[in-house]
Amino acid sequence: MQAGHYFHVLTGSCGRWFLQKFHRLVDILGFFVVCLKTTLRYRHTGQRLMARTFIQQIYFTGVQSLELICLIALLVGGLVVIQGIAQLTRVGSRNVLASLLTVVIIREVGPLLTAVVVTLRSGSAIAIEMGYMTVLREIESLEMQGIDPLHFLTLPRLVGVTVSVICLIVFFNIVSIFGGFVVAWTLVDVPFWALFSDLAHELNGIDIIVGSVKAFVFGLTIALVCMYHGFRTGEAITNIPPQVSRALVDCFMLCIFFNVLISALFYL
Amino acid sequence: MKASIIASENMEYCEEDGTCLFSELSFRLERGQRGVLLADPHRCATILLKICATLVSPTDGQISWFGQSSDQMDGPGLYKLRRRIGFVHRETSLISNMTILDNISLGLQYHEEMVREQSYDRVTELLKQFELYEYRFLRPAELTFEQRRLAVYARELVKKPQLYLLEHPSLDLGERVYSLLLDVFKTCSIEDGCAFLVASVVPEVINRWGDWVLVFDKGRCHHFEVGQFDPSIYRESMKRRGALLSREWRGE
Numbered sequence: 001m002q003a004g005h006y007f008h009v010l011t012g013s014c015g016r017w018f019l020q021k022f023h024r025l026v027d028i029l030g031f032f033v034v035c036l037k038t039t040l041r042y043r044h045t046g047q048r049l050m051a052r053t054f055i056q057q058i059y060f061t062g063v064q065s066l067e068l069i070c071l072i073a074l075l076v077g078g079l080v081v082i083q084g085i086a087q088l089t090r091v092g093s094r095n096v097l098a099s100l101l102t103v104v105i106i107r108e109v110g111p112l113l114t115a116v117v118v119t120l121r122s123g124s125a126i127a128i129e130m131g132y133m134t135v136l137r138e139i140e141s142l143e144m145q146g147i148d149p150l151h152f153l154t155l156p157r158l159v160g161v162t163v164s165v166i167c168l169i170v171f172f173n174i175v176s177i178f179g180g181f182v183v184a185w186t187l188v189d190v191p192f193w194a195l196f197s198d199l200a201h202e203l204n205g206i207d208i209i210v211g212s213v214k215a216f217v218f219g220l221t222i223a224l225v226c227m228y229h230g231f232r233t234g235e236a237i238t239n240i241p242p243q244v245s246r247a248l249v250d251c252f253m254l255c256i257f258f259n260v261l262i263s264a265l266f267y268l
Numbered sequence: 269m270k271a272s273i274i275a276s277e278n279m280e281y282c283e284e285d286g287t288c289l290f291s292e293l294s295f296r297l298e299r300g301q302r303g304v305l306l307a308d309p310h311r312c313a314t315i316l317l318k319i320c321a322t323l324v325s326p327t328d329g330q331i332s333w334f335g336q337s338s339d340q341m342d343g344p345g346l347y348k349l350r351r352r353i354g355f356v357h358r359e360t361s362l363i364s365n366m367t368i369l370d371n372i373s374l375g376l377q378y379h380e381e382m383v384r385e386q387s388y389d390r391v392t393e394l395l396k397q398f399e400l401y402e403y404r405f406l407r408p409a410e411l412t413f414e415q416r417r418l419a420v421y422a423r424e425l426v427k428k429p430q431l432y433l434l435e436h437p438s439l440d441l442g443e444r445v446y447s448l449l450l451d452v453f454k455t456c457s458i459e460d461g462c463a464f465l466v467a468s469v470v471p472e473v474i475n476r477w478g479d480w481v482l483v484f485d486k487g488r489c490h491h492f493e494v495g496q497f498d499p500s501i502y503r504e505s506m507k508r509r510g511a512l513l514s515r516e517w518r519g520e
Contacts, residue, residue, distance in 0.1 A: 041343075041344060042344075045379070045381075046378035046379070047381065048377065048381060048383065049374075049377045077354065129365075133363075136361050137361050138361055138362075138363050138364065139357050139358065140323065141360060141361055141362070142363070142459050143323070143350060144323075144350050144353070144355045144360075145323060145351070145375045145378070145423075145427070146347045146350045146351035146375065146379060146427075147342070147347070147374070147375070147378055147379075152378065169280070256292065
């Protein structure tokens, strides 16, 4: 009897949690559709101003996080190769190192880690900025200037973050592979050019397409989710921290979800 | 016949808990006219200003701007209308990550596709008049309350709206700066036929701003022409009510 009660409570809680997440996802999708409609409606308005904001966003998200991405990529590349060598030596298949790098870094770790770094660095900044603008009634001021905030604030950030994430993922992959090669060359004396030719052989068109699709989806997700939560801050300044926290968790969960979904679609 | 700048008919606004701030409110504001809203509590006037600024919808009744009601307008139409309205309320703020110059010229850069320098040239005269020119490259947080308030007025003036909605126009302003602002608005009223709707708790404000007065009292609205309205009676009645309220709080 009691076990049945607990089972009901458990399934009820799970159901409510799932419905809540599902509603939020639908809400975010709705927000995306409204943003698209607004973009189309005002496509000829404020182009100069928007271009400036777009460049600022690229500089903040793309250029300023290069150092961090570079460091993480080098370390991750080295780590994958160290683990790869340790495991592959046992089975005597050290020549599949390039294959391992392609699978682990280019297909999975590169896009996901870059998305995490961008979420932590730029996503949080966007959510906080939007939150403050809402609380301080700056959004209302924009509206009274006859400026649609969904166009003026959302579009440059959406495009800026997406373009930056695409470029950062390419950069991450290159640096990471370079890091892996250096470690492999140092530890097991594998010729640099041999690894490079193996990698060129392993890497196919699908990997590049998958990488691009993931980069595009992650960039869009991060910007969209953070903007959405920022706009929903309400009137109290104390709403900003929980809203930012929700934004980051949602970004992370959605990026992992899309990563699995895209990989399953292309590789299964 | 030209349509009124703003006209309302039997307008009502009730909050979600059912409290009605006002009902059956009808008024017209014509070109060049100046109306004053006196309210206690002041929330009635704030909400009415927000309704007039298209930021809040009335719960019942009709309101139209330049002969067009909000039902006849879609999203872009509403944004277009807002460009014809200058709205400064107590909490109006500047965009904090932009300089004063960018804040004031934002509308020009966005709507008129002006290059930065060109838009700066357009606002320079106004900045000099408001003594903000030397602070033009500072962010709002680096200015005094008075300078920030003036920058907000400057931003609205640059839009060249036909209707100004102002809440406590003297707020944060010294007497000299307030007089300067009044002169600027007077010129707008005379030369461009701008209309003003000013909300305040100080009845004397009608001497400087009013052609007519709307007094909100316990959810009802009373309309007075400026000659019929005696600020001292209003002030006395407010004082009496204040005294009554404080007695109620003390349980007498």
